Every structure is written in structure tokens, then in C-alpha cells.
Amino acid sequence: DAAALVQMLFSLGEMVTATESVDEATFELLGEELNYTVQIVSPEDEDRELLEGFDLEFGADEGDEDDLAFRPPIVTVMGHVDHGKTKLLDALRSANVVDKEAGGITQHIGAYQVATEVDGDERRITFIDTPGHEAFTAMRARGAQATDIAILVVAADDGVMPQTIEALNHAKAAGVPIVVAVNKIDKPEADPTKVRGQLTEYGLVPEEYGGDTMFVDVSAKSELNLDKLLEAVVLTADASLDLRANPDQDAQGLVIEAHLDRGRGPVATILVQRGTLRVGDSIVAGAGHGRVRAMLDEHGNNIEEADPGRPAMVLGLNAAPGAGQTFIVVDDDRMARQIAEKREARERAAMQAKRRVRRTLEDFMASMEKGETQELNLILKGDVSGSVEALEDSLAQIDVGEEVSLRVIDRGVGAITETNVDLAAASDAIIIGFNVRPQGKAGQMADKEGVEIRYYSVIYQAIEEIEAALKGMLKPEY
Numbered sequence: 001d002a003a004a005l006v007q008m009l010f011s012l013g014e015m016v017t018a019t020e021s022v023d024e025a026t027f028e029l030l031g032e033e034l035n036y037t038v039q040i041v042s043p044e045d046e047d048r049e050l051l052e053g054f055d056l057e058f059g060a061d062e063g064d065e066d067d068l069a070f071r072p073p074i075v076t077v078m079g080h081v082d083h084g085k086t087k088l089l090d091a092l093r094s095a096n097v098v099d100k101e102a103g104g105i106t107q108h109i110g111a112y113q114v115a116t117e118v119d120g121d122e123r124r125i126t127f128i129d130t131p132g133h134e135a136f137t138a139m140r141a142r143g144a145q146a147t148d149i150a151i152l153v154v155a156a157d158d159g160v161m162p163q164t165i166e167a168l169n170h171a172k173a174a175g176v177p178i179v180v181a182v183n184k185i186d187k188p189e190a191d192p193t194k195v196r197g198q199l200t201e202y203g204l205v206p207e208e209y210g211g212d213t214m215f216v217d218v219s220a221k222s223e224l225n226l227d228k229l230l231e232a233v234v235l236t237a238d239a240s241l242d243l244r245a246n247p248d249q250d251a252q253g254l255v256i257e258a259h260l261d262r263g264r265g266p267v268a269t270i271l272v273q274r275g276t277l278r279v280g281d282s283i284v285a286g287a288g289h290g291r292v293r294a295m296l297d298e299h300g301n302n303i304e305e306a307d308p309g310r311p312a313m314v315l316g317l318n319a320a321p322g323a324g325q326t327f328i329v330v331d332d333d334r335m336a337r338q339i340a341e342k343r344e345a346r347e348r349a350a351m352q353a354k355r356r357v358r359r360t361l362e363d364f365m366a367s368m369e370k371g372e373t374q375e376l377n378l379i380l381k382g383d384v385s386g387s388v389e390a391l392e393d394s395l396a397q398i399d400v401g402e403e404v405s406l407r408v409i410d411r412g413v414g415a416i417t418e419t420n421v422d423l424a425a426a427s428d429a430i431i432i433g434f435n436v437r438p439q440g441k442a443g444q445m446a447d448k449e450g451v452e453i454r455y456y457s458v459i460y461q462a463i464e465e466i467e468a469a470l471k472g473m474l475k476p477e478y
């Protein structure tokens, strides 16, 4: 029983309580003591086994050399805020879209493809249309590597900034080659030479200085040198990557983004990594499944198939999968449903497990008394902006001392939404509802996620309770 385990851990030199979680090493230690082999199964391993059970493998061998065909590189644009990532993505999209005549206005579906001519050949490049490294990192956190090449945007007037370095480090950590776009060279104060010098210090040495990183001076605003930038991407891909995939097999790839459309139901933008996806295929995407009812490209045109490197919006799933989750074509709808249901059950179980460790205000007090917690995160929602402000002001005046901190991580007017609950779950926050209630499924979701929502209609009552909790949270002084 629990007490015996705690006792045993204690004798092994680990001080834990019965409800505390322990790390993997401790589990292994405990296993040894009890003469069991402890096998820690990661969610990835578990999923691999699940697919194996259906004779499927994500990222399986693609067959002979002869079966492989070139595929376009997949590019993410990264860099410091305001350096022009969005502008560059927009400029590239409007200037170089494939089959411009065929489509109308390009739509934002999360990824798009452009064509450029290099040495007389038409070459395609796929851009992930979400700037910043959040998307990149979120996908990597899920174990998905969507990006082949990163374009690091640095504004020539600003030079290298903290997020430039952060982005650079993310790309390096992922082993993704970098092409530097020195942007805003239309500005009189632009100093592209300085940018080159700065990045050299971080190990990105320009080719013209004898290094192996291509730097291209561009202006997203004046659409200057965009073709050169595309060429640099192609050349970098050719020099350092073997981008080939087998188009003649069942498709698999990644979900770039997904949402619930009022009219069309769940809509997912996917990126085919290998094989060819066709209308009518049965697929599993994350915990969603279904038959591909229709596919649209970035111009809103219907397409019948999508080959490797091709982004497409897929209609026909029963649920919207998460960004960075994988999709895979399976034999039939039944198999798709079985896999999706197993995944969903597992997600639910993982959620339950997480829920148990999540905090309520009472837990906060308890853990504060033990001297563990120092921070209380709050999300404030109220019926009118005046009450939210008043609440926040009063909270700010609570004297909590130096050992505890109170952080209002989000505030707003209106009902408590699913987004609020999401944020609360992610940051272990408590939601304060002042004269407002949860909207739609938000309440249900809070229950499921174990997020505490406290309702008040009198400000001082809210303040009193939070203050009490915080005071209770103060570590005893010796």
C-alpha cells in the first residue's frame, strides 16, 4: 500500500508523501527494490505500439532509392518580433504562388507553396505560414519535425535582438540549416554589414566571409530580392539535405493547424511528408478520424490529391486534431476509428492524471504551508471592465510579503471561455469569475481539466478569500 511504499522510499533516501509524484529514476529504484523491472513507456512508444497492432508504422522505410522522388523543402520563418516575419510571408505568398491564374485570393490555411526558377528548373518551396518559433517549438515538443530549413529574419536597422538568438538556438538544436534574410534594407538606417558581423559571433558565418550560411538582403515591404531569398533556400537544401520521399504509398504527415468551422465541421491543414493523400482515403489524425471528403489548396481550390511537401486543407474528420500531431492513411474507416478511439481514451487518461496534480485554492494553502508554492496565478473575468479593473487594483494592494507572489496572467470582460480554461490549465491558474459564468463547454472543460473557477459578485469577498489564501500561503518565519 501507499504507506509501505513511502516507507520504502524513505529507506532509499527519498522523502515523499503518498500523493506526491516521483521521477522516473525513483520509480526504477523502487522497482529494483521490489524485484521488478520498471519499464517507463513514453507516449510515443505507446503510440508506436498501437499502430504496430494494425500493421502500421509512422515513418516506415520508404523502399528502394528508385522509389524516391524529390520533394520541396519545408521552411519556417523565424526571428525577433517586428523584424518582418509576417510581412515577408505575405510578400512571398503574393509574389510567387504556384498557378496564380488558377486561384483567386490566397487564403491563410497555415502553409503554402511557392515556385521559383533555379538554373532553369522550376523548384517548389513549402512555407509554414505561422511566423515565430512558438509554432516550431510546439511541434518539436510533440516530437514532430516539420521544418527542413529556417529563414532567420533580422531587421537591418535593428540588428540582432534577443529573439533572434533564441530562434537561432531553436533551429540549431533541431539541426535545421538556416538562411538569413536581412530585412528592411529599404530603410536609410539599414546596416546589413553589421548584421553579418553580429551573427558571425553566434557562429552563423556568411558565405562571402568564407562560412557556409547564405545571407540575403531583402525588403519585404518593397518586395526586393525575394527571388534571391528563394534561390538561397533551394541552394541550401541542395547542399545539405536529401529531400526525397516516396509518393507511391499511403500518405502520412503532420497536422499544421486545425479548427472547427461552423459550416464545414472540423477542418485540418495537413502537410504530406510521404506518400500521396487522396480524396476518399481513410485517415487518423491525432485522435480524430474520418474519410477525406474534400481537399482544398491555399487558393480555396478543390484538389484531388496531395503529394509529398504539399499542404492541403482536409475536410471530413470527426474532430480537430492538434497542431504537430501526425496523420496517417489506414486501410478503412473501421481501422481509423479504432485507432482514434484508443488515442482518445489515452488522452483522457493522461488528462485525468494531470487533473489530480492541479491546484485549487485550498491546495495552494496546503502546499504553501509546507513551504512549496510561492506563486498564485489568477485569470480575472468580469461583466464590465470597471469591475475587472477594480478587482485587479485591489488584488495589487494585498500585502503578500516577499515570499509569495500573486500574478494576474490574463484578464477580460465577458463569459469564461474555453481559451481561459486552456490558459489556466497550462499555467496552473485559478479563474476568478466576477458576475460571469462559463460559456458553452468551458465549464465542462474546467471540470475535465481540474481547473478551479471561483465565482463572486462582491469584490471585497473575492479579495478577502484570495488574501486569506495568500496569507495562509506565507511560509512560517523562524
Ligand code: GDP
Pocket (backbone or CB within 6 Å): 079, 080, 081, 082, 083, 084, 085, 086, 087, 088, 131, 183, 184, 185, 186, 187, 218, 219, 220, 221, 222
Ligand atoms: P513580425 O513581428 O516579425 O511578424 O513583423 P511584421 O511583419 O509584423 O513587421 C513589423 C513592422 O515592420 C510592420 O510595420 C511592417 O510593415 C514593417 N516591415 C516589415 N518588413 C519591412 C521592410 O522590408 N521594410 C520596411 N521599411 N518595413 C518593414
